[in-house]
Amino acid sequence: MNAKQRGRRRLLGAAAGGAAVVATTAGCGLGSGPDNQAGTASAAPGGAAPAVTLKFQAGFSQKDPFFDLSKMFMQTVSDLTGGQFTIELLPAGAVVGAFDMADAVHKGILDGCMAVPAFWYGKDNALSLFGTGPALGQDANTLLAWMAYGGGQALYDELYQEILKLDVVGFLWGPMTTQPFGWFTREVRGREDLKGLKYRTVGLSIDLFTEMGASVVAMPGGEIIPALERGVIDAAEYNNPESDAALGFPDVAKVCMVKSYHQPAEILELLVSKRVFDGLPEAYRNVLRYAAKAACSEMTWRTLDRYSQAYEDMRDKRGVRFVETPDDLLMAQLEAWGKIIQRKSAENPFFAKVVASQKSFLKRVVGYQVKFNNDPRLPYEHFYGKA
Numbered sequence: 001m002n003a004k005q006r007g008r009r010r011l012l013g014a015a016a017g018g019a020a021v022v023a024t025t026a027g028c029g030l031g032s033g034p035d036n037q038a039g040t041a042s043a044a045p046g047g048a049a050p051a052v053t054l055k056f057q058a059g060f061s062q063k064d065p066f067f068d069l070s071k072m073f074m075q076t077v078s079d080l081t082g083g084q085f086t087i088e089l090l091p092a093g094a095v096v097g098a099f100d101m102a103d104a105v106h107k108g109i110l111d112g113c114m115a116v117p118a119f120w121y122g123k124d125n126a127l128s129l130f131g132t133g134p135a136l137g138q139d140a141n142t143l144l145a146w147m148a149y150g151g152g153q154a155l156y157d158e159l160y161q162e163i164l165k166l167d168v169v170g171f172l173w174g175p176m177t178t179q180p181f182g183w184f185t186r187e188v189r190g191r192e193d194l195k196g197l198k199y200r201t202v203g204l205s206i207d208l209f210t211e212m213g214a215s216v217v218a219m220p221g222g223e224i225i226p227a228l229e230r231g232v233i234d235a236a237e238y239n240n241p242e243s244d245a246a247l248g249f250p251d252v253a254k255v256c257m258v259k260s261y262h263q264p265a266e267i268l269e270l271l272v273s274k275r276v277f278d279g280l281p282e283a284y285r286n287v288l289r290y291a292a293k294a295a296c297s298e299m300t301w302r303t304l305d306r307y308s309q310a311y312e313d314m315r316d317k318r319g320v321r322f323v324e325t326p327d328d329l330l331m332a333q334l335e336a337w338g339k340i341i342q343r344k345s346a347e348n349p350f351f352a353k354v355v356a357s358q359k360s361f362l363k364r365v366v367g368y369q370v371k372f373n374n375d376p377r378l379p380y381e382h383f384y385g386k387a
Contacts, residue, residue, distance in 0.1 A: 049081065049084050049085075049281065049283065049284075050084070050281065051084050051085075051086075052084065052085045052086070052280065052284060053086050053087070053088065054086075054087045054088070054111035054112060054272075054276065055087075055088045055090065055110065055111050056074075056087050056088065056089050056090065056110060056111055056112040056113055056114060057089070057090040057091075057092070057094055057095050057096065057101055057104070057110050057113050057114075058070050058089055058090065058091055058092055058113070058114045058115070059092050059098040059099075059101060059113065059114065059115030059116070059119055059220070059221075060091065060092055060098075060114075060115075060221065061091050061092050061093075061221070061222050062091045063246050063247075064221065064243055064246055064247070065240075065242045065243050065246055065306065066239070066243060066268070067089075067091060069174065069268070069295075069299055069302070069303075070089055070114040070268070071089055072295060072298060072299070072302075073114070073173070073174075073270070073291060073292075073295045074086070074087040074088075074089050076291040076294055076295055076298075077287055077288065077291050080287045080290070080291060081283075081284065081287055085280075085284045085287060087111075087112070089114065092220065092221075092222060093222075095109065095110060096109065096110070097220070098115065098119060098220040098221075098222075099119050099120070099122075099220065101113035101115060101119070101271070102115075102119070102120045102123075102166060102168065102271060103166075105166075105168050105271050105272070105273050106166045106167050106168055106273070108273060108275065110273070111272065111273055111276050112270065112271055112272040112273060112276070113270075113271050114268065114269070114270055114271075115268070115269055115271075116131050116132070116202075116203075116266060116267070116268060116269055117130045117131050117132075117172075117203075117269050118131055118132040118202045118203030118204070118205075118266075119202070121202065121203045121204070121206075121218075123164055124159065124163060124164060124348070124350070125204065125207075125344055125347075125348060125351055126159055126163075126348060126350050126351040126354050127159065127203075128203035128204035128205075129204070129351065129354045129355065129358065130143075130147075130152070130156055130172060130267070130269075130354075131143070131172070131203070131263075131265065131266040131267050131269070132202065132203035132204050132205055132262075132263045132266055133203075133204055133265070133355075133358070134204070134337040134340065134341050134355070135261035135262075135264045135333065135334060135337055136358055136359060136362045136366070137362050137366035137370075138264065138265045138358070138362050138366065139175070139177075139178070139264060139265050140175030140176050140177070140265045140266065140267050141175050141300075142265070142362060142365055142366060142369070143175075143265040143267060143358075144172065144173075144175055144267060144296065145361075145365065146357070146358060146361045146362065146365075147172055149361075150357065150358075150360075150361030150365075151357050151361070152354075152357065152358070152361075155353065155354050155357060156170060156172065157170070158350075159350065159354075161274075163350060167273065167274045167275060168271045168272065168273060168274055169271070169272045169273075169274050169277040170269055170270065170271050170272075171269070171270040171272075171288065171289065171292040172267050172268070172269055172270075172292075173267065173268055173269075173270065173292035173293070173295050173296050173299075174267050174268030174295060174296060174299050175265075175267055175296055175299065175300055176239065176240065176265075176266045176267060176268075176303075177240060177303065177307065178259065178260065178263075178264050178265075179237060179238075179239055179240065179260060179262070179263040179264075179266065180237060180240075180244070180256050180257060180258045180259075180260060181237065181257035181258065181259065181260035181262070181325045181329070182199065182201075182235050182236055182237040182256075182257055182260075183228075183235060183236055183237070183238075183244065183249045183252075183253040183255070183256050183257075184234075184235045184253055184255045184256075184257060185234070185235070185253050185254070185255065186255060187255050187257070187321075187323055188235075188257055188325075188329065189326065190326065190328055190329065191212065191213070191328065191329065191332050194209070194212050194213050194214045194329075195213040195214075196213065196214070196215055197213075197214045197215065197234050197235055198214075198215045198217060198232070198233045198234040198235070199214040199215065199216050199217070199233065199234065199235050199236065199237075200216070200217050200218070200219055200224055200227065200233050200235070200236035200237070201216060201218070201236070201237050201262065201263075202218050203263075204340065204344075205237075205262040205263055206218055207340050207344070208262050208333060208336050208337065208340060209262065211336040211339060211340060212332055212333070212336050217232070217233055221238055221239075221243075221247060222247075224236045224238060224247060224249075225247055225248045225249070225251070225252055228252045228253065229252055235253070236249075237260075237262065237263070239266070240303065240307050240310075241307045241308075241310035241311040241314065242303070242306045242307050242309075242310040244256070244310075245310050245313070245314055245318075250314050250318045250319070250320050254319055254320055254321060255320075255321050255323060256314075256320055256321070256322050256323070257323050257324075257325045258322050258323065258324055258325065259324050259325045259330065260325055260330070260333065261330060261333040261334060261337065262333060268299075270288070270292065272288065341355055
């Protein structure tokens with residue numbers, strides 16, 4: 001046995017003790033529904049780590065860059081186990097609707113899913129605090145820091161397992177950049193321009209834009225462009241330059257308003273059936289945990305490269321005007337958030353509990369960032385000209 005083989009044996013050695021558990025569960029079909037034998041597993045000879053295959057569904061179509069990023073996560077899992085632990089990723093709608101995936105994982109129809117917590121916002125509005133919550137000064141990385149070191153993970157687990165009673169295990173990963181205010185057929189110059197505007201968004205942003213006077217519609221990403229084409233909605237936000245371009249926004253709208261406080265810190269979510277997760281060898285459970293951490297860095301680096309290319313392509317070749325959202329509208333968002341926090345906290349004690357935890361952590365961490373970090377605009381405009 002060479003050094004590489006010995007290293008791999010040490011990595012997966014802990015999995016051997018769980019092989020019998022997984023193999024036994026596989027006889028029932030991991031995550032299997034009446035017509036869907038989702039996960040499979042088989043014990044390897046000689047006490048080696050078992051081969052496990054699970055079936056997940058994404059909340060994104062195959063043409064959405066988030067589908068590729070989700071597959072990157074699955075590839076990391078496979079790479080860390082020498083191909084012994086694999087996850088087949090299906091596109092949105094392959095088994096159930098995008099907004100129905102959490103229930104499908106809970107019921108065992110799917111082994112797991114990849115989406116964002118705001119997809120299940122209708123179950124409890126506190127879910128939106130884990131990615132589409134109030135602008136408290138955070139970006140996605142500070143939100144993930146709160147998850148890891150500020151008590152967020154415990155609150156997240158409590159919400160799913162004790163309040164919602166969903167038989168799932170969740171991992172938050174995949175920090176996203178600040179999302180555009182939205183795509184419009186004409187520039188929005190002030191608060192009055194939002195009054196009665198039919199606007200698509202998700203999560204707590206529904207409450208935000210409703211508070212600002214818009215007529216808000218929630219719908220999955222794949223339905224946005226047809227709705228814009230038919231006039232069902234007047235404007236919409238989705239996520240980022242690359243995903244927005246892939247969906248087809250530049251074909252139906254030529255004004256993209258950038259900078260916004262509606263979703264300053266969204267992150268991706270991996271949900272796994274708790275029954276399936278508990279049946280995995282300990283080494284494989286740890287692989288999922290650390291794959292989430294590794295994928296955060298890879299996604300950050302990759303999206304900086306890809307988003308900037310997509311932005312310049314739409315700006316220079318596809319006739320899109322990128323307009324910075326006026327300060328008056330940004331302030332209107334913050335004012336609306338203040339009202340929403342107060343109202344939702346009064347309605348939902350757990351919502352208030354999560355907001356209090358976030359504020360305690362972010363006041364310290366964002367205060368440090370504001371004091372110590374440079375604004376990139378000054379050096380950018382010194383060396384490259386006006387942004």
